[in-house]
Amino acid sequence: MEYECPRGHRFFVAENGEPLRLPKNSNARTAMSRETDDQFLHCDFPLRRQCTCRKLPVQTAQLMRIHVVTPKAPITVTIQPVVELPGQEGHFGTGEAPLQLSWARYYILQLPFIYSGPSGVWIPPVGVERIGTFKGNAIQVKYVPMLSRR
Template sequence: MIGTSHVNSYLEGNDDCCVCTDKALLRQPSTTEYLPGMLHADSPSGLLPQFPSWSLICLGPSSLYSHNLGLQDQQQAGLLGGSAYLLPWDVTVRLQHHSKERGNSWPAVGDQFRHKQAPGQHTILRGRKTKTGNKDLSEFVVKIFIGVEYECPRGHRFMCSAPDKVLKTTGSGLVKDNGNKVTGSDMPLYFPCPCRNAKPLVAQLMRIHVVTPKAPIHVTLNPKVQPAPAPCPVFITGFEQPIRLSQSAYWVLRLPYVYVGDHGPYVTPKEPVPLNYGRLLAGMYSITEVAPEEK
C-alpha cells in the first residue's frame, strides 16, 4: 500500500447487514456458504467472498497533494519521470438544498477560508452570476484531482491522462491535461509499460487517487471492472450505493491484483493486448450534495 493510512476500509459487501424494517426483514449474508470467487454483477444474492479484494485508504488531508509540486517524495517510489502528478478535474455543482441563510454554512464563492490552503490547492473556483450581478451560490465549480495509476511486474509506476496516453509533464513540471478523459471513458486495465521499448511489459491498473475538495459535496466511487472480454463478468465491490468520500481528503482506492470468477482466475496477460481487452468501466466517478443534516 502507498503511505500510511489513518482510515483503511476493506470493501465488498460491508453494507449487507440484517436490517429490520416495517415492511420486511432483509436477509443477512450467509456465514457458512461463500462465493467460489470474487463478487461480480451476476453473483447470487446473499453470498459474500471469503476474503476482501478491494481496499480504500484515506492518506490524510487534501493538503498532502500540491499540484505545483506533485506527489510527495514518499509516494514517488517507482514512479516514472514526469508522471508524479494528478489530473485536475473541474466539475460544475448545482446544489438542491442551498439555503439563502448562510449562517455557519459553507463559505460563499470567493470568500477566504479561515485556514491556509497549500499551494496548488483550489476548492471553489467561481459562482454563476445572476442578472442582478450577485453570485448564485447554488451553482459553482469545484476542482478535484484524479490519478489513474498503473504498475508493471518490475515495480515501475505511472499515471495515464487518457485511455491511450501516459501522463507526462512539461520540462517545467506543468500538467497540460485534465481529468475529463479518464473520468468519462473506459480505462484499460492493462497498458504497455513505457519502461522499455523493445518488448514492453504489461502494466496493470492498480490504484485510483482522488483528492476531494473542501465544498458541500461528496465525491463518490462506484468501480466496475471487466478484466477480459465477454463473457467475462463485471466485478464489483458489493455496495448497493456508490462509496462516498469525505471532503478535503486524499483517498486511494486499491484495485484487486487478480480477479477470480466462478470458474477460476483471470490472469494478467504476459504479452501486450488491445487496450479494450480489460476495462475499468466509465461511470465510476460522481458527485452528490452533502445532506443538510451533515453540514
Template sequence: MLHSESPPGLLPQFHSWSLVCLGPSSLYSHNLGLQEQHHPGFLAGSAYLLPWDVTVRLEHHMKERFWSSNDPRNKNAPQRNRRKGTKEFNVKIFVGVEYECPCGHRFMCSSPDKVLKATGSGLVRDNGSKVTNCDMPLYFPCPCRNSKQLIAQLTRIHVVTPKAPVNVTLNPRVQPAPSPCPVFVTGIQEPVRLSQSSYWILRLPYVYYGDRGPYLPPKEHTPSNYGRLLAGLYGISEVPPDTK
C-alpha cells in the first residue's frame, strides 16, 4: 500500500480504496434517510447523512440555468448571494462518516466523539461542519448492545454532491496508528473530482499494510487519536468553464 514513506513512482500491488457513484443525488432523501433495502445494518437513528452548507466564490461567470431564481420549486439549486455583482453562492452538500463493527452493525458519527442520532421523527440536529473540518477517529466504540465492547472501524465516506457548477473533491489520508506510523494515501496526485448532483461512496481500506507489516485494529477502546482520518479530505473546486 502507498504511504508517506513510499518512494516516488511506486505502484500499489493491490487495490485498497474504492470510489463508487451509486447514481443521482435524488437517491438520498434527508427526510427519510438511508433506506434499509439499500443500506442494511444501520443502528436505529443513525442512517442519515449530515447537511453541510458551503459558501463558494467562483472565478468564472455562471450560466443562469444554475440559479434557483429561475425556478422557485428547485430547492436544491444554488442560492445566489444578494450582493450585486458578486459571484458567491451557497450550496448544500450531504456527507456521512460511516463505521462498522465486526458484527456488521453500521452507524454514522456527527463529530469525532459523537454517534449521529436522529430524533424519533427523523430530525437531524447536527451538521457536517465538525466531520469535514476535524480529524476523525479511525476506530470508535460500537454503540450496539453487546456483552463485550466492540470496536468499529471507519469504512465508508458518503457524499451527495449539489446541483451547482462546482465539484466536491476528495483527498483521503489515513494514519492508522500513532507516529512513527506513516500516512496512507491513494497514490493519486490530485484530489479526485466528484460529478455534480450524484451520490458517491468512498470505501476505505479494511487493513493498512506498511513496510513493517499490517497495522491491525485495536482489540479494546483506545484514545480517539490512536488512528485518524486526517482533516483535509473534502474540497470544493469550480467546474471548468468548457464543461458547464
C-alpha cells in the first residue's frame, strides 16, 4: 500500500497502517520480514492519513497505489478493490468481476485521486485524521493443486 501527499512524498505502510521504517544501511529485502500468515491481505487501510514529512504545515497523504507481486507458485491471485468513503452512498469498486492476475508478475493498481458517485464528488475534510477505508480482502490468494501427470 503506497501513500502520497501533495508535496510528492511517498511511503509504504505495514499491516497496522503505520509507515514502514527500515533500519539505515539495510537491504529492504532482508530487513522486511515475510508474514507467516495472510494478515496483511485482510486488513482495512485508511484512504487518507497523516504524511510522514516533517515540514509544516502537516499534510495528508492519500492511498494512491496498491503493489502486488505474484509468486511462481500453484496459486490464483485475484484483486477486487473496494473503497468506502464517509458521506457517500455505497462503495467504490471496479464494477466488474475480480481481476485475475498472472503468476510471476509485478502489478501496480493506481487508485483515483478524486472519487465521484451518486452523492457527488467526495471532497475530503481539512485535517490529517484518517478518513475513508480501503477494505481488506480486496486481494484473494487461493491454492490451486498441481495436476498429477501419468
